[in-house]
Amino acid sequence: MTLKITNISKAYPNGVQALKNVTLSIPNGMYGLLGPNGAGKSTLMRILATLQEPDEGSIHLIEPPQIAPLKPGRIIDVVNEKDEVRKTLGYLPQEFGVYPKAKAQDLLEHFAILKGFSERKSRKEVVEALLRKTNLWDVRKQKLGGYSGGMRQRFGVAVALLGDPKLLIVDEPTAGLDPAERVRFLNLLSELGENSVVILSTHIVEDVSELCTRMAIIDRGEILLEAQPMGVMKSLQGKIWRQMIGKERLAEIAKDHCVISTKLFAGQTVVHVFSDDKPGNDFEPVEADLEDVYFSAMAGHIGNRKPEPVL
Numbered sequence: 001m002t003l004k005i006t007n008i009s010k011a012y013p014n015g016v017q018a019l020k021n022v023t024l025s026i027p028n029g030m031y032g033l034l035g036p037n038g039a040g041k042s043t044l045m046r047i048l049a050t051l052q053e054p055d056e057g058s059i060h061l062i063e064p065p066q067i068a069p070l071k072p073g074r075i076i077d078v079v080n081e082k083d084e085v086r087k088t089l090g091y092l093p094q095e096f097g098v099y100p101k102a103k104a105q106d107l108l109e110h111f112a113i114l115k116g117f118s119e120r121k122s123r124k125e126v127v128e129a130l131l132r133k134t135n136l137w138d139v140r141k142q143k144l145g146g147y148s149g150g151m152r153q154r155f156g157v158a159v160a161l162l163g164d165p166k167l168l169i170v171d172e173p174t175a176g177l178d179p180a181e182r183v184r185f186l187n188l189l190s191e192l193g194e195n196s197v198v199i200l201s202t203h204i205v206e207d208v209s210e211l212c213t214r215m216a217i218i219d220r221g222e223i224l225l226e227a228q229p230m231g232v233m234k235s236l237q238g239k240i241w242r243q244m245i246g247k248e249r250l251a252e253i254a255k256d257h258c259v260i261s262t263k264l265f266a267g268q269t270v271v272h273v274f275s276d277d278k279p280g281n282d283f284e285p286v287e288a289d290l291e292d293v294y295f296s297a298m299a300g301h302i303g304n305r306k307p308e309p310v311l
């Protein structure tokens with residue numbers, strides 16, 4: 001399965017251009033869409049989930065041909081064949097309501113009926129398998145109103161997985177989860193990617209570095225970079241430099257260097273600078289991580305954005 005997104009643009013009636021000419025090719029596996037608040041992630045996710053229409057561009061879900069038995073690959077036009085996409089789509093939106101008084105098992109059964117599982121025995125089996133997969137079997141008889149944030153998200157995944165979707169869209173799922181629940185949730189997602197396209201939108205760099213074999217960085221409606229996290233981190237080796245400073249020196253450093261990020265550590269400010277050569281004696285090299293990739297792309301040192309000149 002490959003999802004091909006070609007030149008998608010979308011403006012809202014208030015004039016906000018949420019997506020500008022977005023082109024991406026997304027293969028099977030976990031794909032991270034990383035960007036800050038307001039970047040356009042949810043707009044793209046909703047368009048892929050057939051809930052919104054793009055103003056321009058096309059999206060196709062391409063099934064590879066089968067060798068035995070020989071069967072040609074199918075191509076679904078996501079914008080114009082919404083019913084076809086929905087048969088093979090799972091979508092976990094950023095926010096979703098649950099009926100607080102309903103028990104998890106009952107509500108999942110209800111959604112299974114809506115999804116077309118009309119035969120009672122096979123429906124029970126599917127519901128049980130999903131509750132086990134999402135680690136909710138032991139709490140299946142509890143009311144959803146009493147679920148923690150992480151349990152609710154896992155319930156959302158169980159709903160999204162009904163019908164074994166080949167395209168799974170998960171919009172900012174880890175926002176608001178505590179560290180243990182976040183790890184549990186990411187572990188669950190990591191099991192899903194092998195035979196389907198799974199797109200995870202997030203503003204949390206670690207979500208992508210821990211899970212995704214491919215990723216894109218989006219900001220202000222534009223794709224700044226599409227890459228494999230490992231490869232792009234390697235390409236930055238030798239270019240990221242660090243210095244610990246008192247915060248009063250930040251403006252001075254930023255005047256002479258391409259500062260990509262600053263972080264507080266033990267009361268000091270850690271500055272990361274992008275530079276092909278050692279920027280000065282006080283700087284030490286650091287092994288680039290995905291956060292350095294993200295900030296280098298946001299600042300235009302790698303990818304499609306033009307860098308701002310150093311002041």
Ligand SMILES: Nc1ncnc2c1ncn2[C@@H]1O[C@H](COP(=O)(O)OP(=O)(O)OP(=O)(O)O)[C@@H](O)[C@H]1O
Nearest residue numbers: 012014016018035036037038039040041042043044
């Ligand atoms: N229904 C809408 N009407 C008008 N503007 C909108 C609408 N939905 C989103 N926007 C605007 O479009 C831009 C992209 O928003 P979007 O929600 O797609 O971004 P996002 O990356 O998902 O951000 P967040 O992480 O904050 O959800 C933002 O400037 C947002 O204010």
